[in-house]
Amino acid sequence: QYHIGRINCYQAWDINQGDTSVYIGIVDSGSDLDHPDLAANIRYNYADPVNNIDDDNNGYVDDFKGWDFYYGDNDPNILGGSDHGSHVSGDASQVTNNGVHGSGSGFKTKIRITKHAPDVPSTFIFNSDDGIVYQYQNGAKVINCSFGSGSYSSATQNIVTNAWNAGTVICASAGNEGLEIPRYPASYNNVVSVAASNNTDLRASFSNYHSSVDVIAPGDAILSTVWDNSYA
DSSP: HHHHTTTTTHHEEEEEEOOOOOEEEEEBBOOOOTTTTTTGGOOOOSSSSSSSSSOOOOOOTTTTSSEEEETSSSSBOOTTOOOOHHHHHHHHOOOOSSSSSSOTTTTTTTEEEEESSSOOOOOOOOOOOHHHHHHHTTTEEEEEOOBBSSSSOHHHHHHHHHHHHOOOOOEEESSSSSSSOOHHHHHSSEEEEEEOOOOTTSTTTTTOOOOOOEEEEESSSSEEETTTTTEE
């Protein structure tokens, strides 16, 4: 995990190791909620236990574990589909100092999962706007969107601005085509657009570059958690 040292995580953790009351919303393909290196950092919604009642009145019945915006239920586990979301989950907050495998930069910070892909291998994300709204309205301080398209949407711009005004920071991928083009949601106003570097601190060959990019960070050959309690 060369990236942990490259972005000075060790020095940062000497100052602050995250807080379990703060959580990162992962809008992606779902996650592996019982993964031994993720389970302790999953944020559960204890205000809405599984009892067929919307106890917290947020419009999502029994969203104790998060929400599946593809199938429309309360189970955001991947279940054999794209493991992209579980990898992203580990990047954000793979459990640290637990004697199991590696670390995520979030250390003690919790992650909240929404699922936006089917239970078969897929490179598409669906209903991501709904996930962003759900995450910021339910308390996420950071929302991670490691997906994108070339299509601008004024409706989505309004959504991310509303999230920003609510005190939530959205981080998104600048894209992986190796081109000087904008990608969305990364290129919207009030979104942190992140390009990818490699282990020599140069732009990864696949990473987009564009005037809307705000920061470049390690994104090549990152070892993290994937579905079925594994790593890749």
